[in-house]
Amino acid sequence: MTMIAEHMSCIKQSASSVVSARATELKQQGKDIISLSAGEPDFPTPQHVQLAGIRAIVEGKTKYPPIPGILPLREAICRKLKRENDMDYTPDRVIVSAGAKQVIFNALAVTLDPGDEVIIPAPYFGCYVEETALCKGVPVVVETTQEEGFRLSPERLEAAITPKTKWLILNNPNNPSGAVLGLDALKALAEVLRRHPQVWVLSDDIYEHLIFDGKVFHSILDVAPDLKDRTLVVNGFSKTFCMTGWRLGYGAGPQVLIKNMTKYQSQSTSGACQVSQWAGVAALDGDMGFAVRQRAIFQERRDLVVKRIQAIPGLKAETPEGAFYVYVSCADLIGKTTPDGEVLSSDPEVATYLLNEGVAMVPGAAFGLSPFFRVSFAVDTKTLEEACRRIGAACAKLT
Ligand SMILES: Cc1ncc(COP(=O)(O)O)c(C=O)c1O
Numbered sequence: 001m002t003m004i005a006e007h008m009s010c011i012k013q014s015a016s017s018v019v020s021a022r023a024t025e026l027k028q029q030g031k032d033i034i035s036l037s038a039g040e041p042d043f044p045t046p047q048h049v050q051l052a053g054i055r056a057i058v059e060g061k062t063k064y065p066p067i068p069g070i071l072p073l074r075e076a077i078c079r080k081l082k083r084e085n086d087m088d089y090t091p092d093r094v095i096v097s098a099g100a101k102q103v104i105f106n107a108l109a110v111t112l113d114p115g116d117e118v119i120i121p122a123p124y125f126g127c128y129v130e131e132t133a134l135c136k137g138v139p140v141v142v143e144t145t146q147e148e149g150f151r152l153s154p155e156r157l158e159a160a161i162t163p164k165t166k167w168l169i170l171n172n173p174n175n176p177s178g179a180v181l182g183l184d185a186l187k188a189l190a191e192v193l194r195r196h197p198q199v200w201v202l203s204d205d206i207y208e209h210l211i212f213d214g215k216v217f218h219s220i221l222d223v224a225p226d227l228k229d230r231t232l233v234v235n236g237f238s239k240t241f242c243m244t245g246w247r248l249g250y251g252a253g254p255q256v257l258i259k260n261m262t263k264y265q266s267q268s269t270s271g272a273c274q275v276s277q278w279a280g281v282a283a284l285d286g287d288m289g290f291a292v293r294q295r296a297i298f299q300e301r302r303d304l305v306v307k308r309i310q311a312i313p314g315l316k317a318e319t320p321e322g323a324f325y326v327y328v329s330c331a332d333l334i335g336k337t338t339p340d341g342e343v344l345s346s347d348p349e350v351a352t353y354l355l356n357e358g359v360a361m362v363p364g365a366a367f368g369l370s371p372f373f374r375v376s377f378a379v380d381t382k383t384l385e386e387a388c389r390r391i392g393a394a395c396a397k398l399t
Contacts, residue, residue, distance in 0.1 A: 011130045015366030023360035034387045035360040036376045040244040046290045052282030056275045065271035068262045069096025073277045076284040077250050085219055089252045095261050098272045100206050100236035100249035105131045107232050110260040112137035116166045121152040122368035125175045141368050146329055150177035154188040165199050173207040176367045176374040177327040178320020180211055183218050190224035200230040209240040209291050211322040212299045229254055240291055241283045246276040298324050301377040301384055308388035314395045326375045334371050336398035347371040357394035359387045
């Protein structure tokens with residue numbers, strides 16, 4: 001008999017954390033490795049937000065916070081949802097947690113009975129599948145294609161729904177593909193959802209401010225406000241406000257769901273770090289000029305990396321409309337032989353080969369759609385240029 005529960009054998013360690021750890025290990029051994037594996041902006045937390053955190057510490061706002069989050073932050077979240085998304089929520093319909101990841105976990109934990117299904121379009125952010133499995137639900141992965149721009153089609157959604165379906169997870173813009181669901185795509189999905197009232201929508205909007213080429217973000221609730229009673233809006237501070245280490249995210253949804261998520265959180269982690277929450281108030285109520293500047297920088301990097309990757313024989317990449325990743329097809333590398341005589345048979349093997357050639361990236365297998373690898377362009381342009389040069393040189397050595 002083993003001490004560790006059976007369900008632990010069904011879940012994997014977060015892939016980007018594994019690749020990042022391996023890259024760090026190699027660097028410590030003196031290898032020259034560029035990591036394009038991180039899912040976090042390389043910019044510092046904006047200064048006015050940093051200062052609000054420091055002020056909270058000095059003012060002694062360091063006690064246990066209320067479980068669902070401090071009221072000023074939940075009020076600021078409601079103002080933000082109204083101002084930016086035209087959504088009407090009250091603080092009792094909002095929960096603050098230690099990151100969007102925890103919000104998603106809480107939601108799945110309080111809604112899934114064993115065998116309940118969660119539809120997850122691939123490629124996906126890995127935690128959706130692993131958290132569903134941890135909560136004894138069944139992840140139903142629905143693949144999208146590069147040709148369709150990695151967008152879930154209404155036909156595929158319809159075909160995946162069963163009486164056991166509890167959730168559809170929509171991540172818009174998407175990690176890892178950068179795909180953005182526009183009004184028409186959302187309308188088509190909403191039409192399907194209307195025919196299946198048992199299906200709830202978890203709308204992970206964490207990259208909403210990272211949409212390029214002047215396009216604007218739309219939520220499923222923009223096109224289908226009638227789905228509000230079965231939608232959980234998930235968002236956080238990690239990406240827009242460069243606050244990955246502050247661990248702060250939130251969910252807004254029907255009261256019964258938020259109440260149960262709060263109950264669950266009360267017996268697990270309690271309220272999120274109070275210092276982070278006060279910083280979160282400053283973030284949401286503060287000037288958003290920095291986000292506009294960051295978006296412009298990310299767009300420049302995106303253009304650079306897509307151009308470079310597209311010029312490498314054997315790789316295919318579409319221009320992502322959002323987030324800070326390019327999902328690169330390496331289908332044409334599969335079956336090729338490395339200088340060491342190894343035949344590349346999967347994207348993890350391609351990623352390992354590229355890591356040995358000096359660039360760390362997460363393989364598509366971790367996102368449920370192969371053969372691809374994800375390039376994170378949350379690094380400066382000089383580093384990106386050098387990484388692309390190394391990837392190109394490594395591909396050229398394959399026979
Ligand atoms: C799509 C998506 N949702 C949620 C998260 C988690 O964010 P947080 O840091 O708020 O837990 C990430 C982080 O990579 C993400 O890519």
